[in-house]
Amino acid sequence: MPRNTMAASSGAYLPSLRAFLVGRITFLVMAGIMVIGAFRVMDAAAETEWSDDELASAVRQGTAQLDGSSFVGELGAGDGDAGATGPGSASDATTIEDVVREHSGGEAPPSGVSAEPVEPHTAADARYTVTASGTEATFCISVRQRRSKADDYQGVGVAGGQSSVTLPGHRLAATSHTGPC
Structure with a gap:
């Protein structure tokens, strides 16, 4: 029994699979937005100088x-x-x-x-x-x-x-x- 008790108690601290997927998707979306923003800033900087x-x-x-x-x-x-x-x-x-x-x-x-x-x-x-x-x-x-x-x-x-x-x-x-x- 002690083995099952430990498994049950440690499982309570782990996030559910659904919460883990939501967190990962949110992270990837935010990273994508930041990459797009970085390209827009670089493009704007390029428009202020002559080549x-x-x-x-x-x-x-x-x-x-x-x-x-x-x-x-x-x-x-x-x-x-x-x-x-x-x-x-x-x-x-x-x-x-x-x-x-x-x-x-x-x-x-x-x-x-x-x-x-x-x-x-x-x-x-x-x-x-x-x-x-x-x-x-x-x-x-x-x-x-x-x-x-x-x-x-x-x-x-x-x-x-x-x-x-x-x-x-x-x-x-x-x-x-x-x-x-």
Whole structure:
């Protein structure tokens, strides 16, 4: 009898098979939720940084967009002039950053691009070293600005005829390569 008494008393402390299965299933479900959560956190972290390929593609496409584009304004206007655009203007680096971000393909974050002007930096010829957060890759974008009479703009005058003022047009020639300028 002592043997049966011990078996009966130790059995009272063991959980039932049903309770054991519920505990195991709960544990496995919680572990699965934690694994899925970890992947979501890693995915979110990846979306806050650029990759080498994303930056290379964005620089290549951005350079293609700039190459051959035109604008109207004074060559050499810049260094703080309110309406100035193109190389040599106060908004250059921002323009280069915007063009690169615009061609990120939606995979890269909307921020983290930096375009730093490289000396000599003139209104007619400008170079920028482009980098992005999350990658060690650097690229050089060179932009040349040339006068283009075909792109001149002559607005409408006060009396409805042609204006006596012609705004000079310019064309951009842009190239890029891997590495700093």
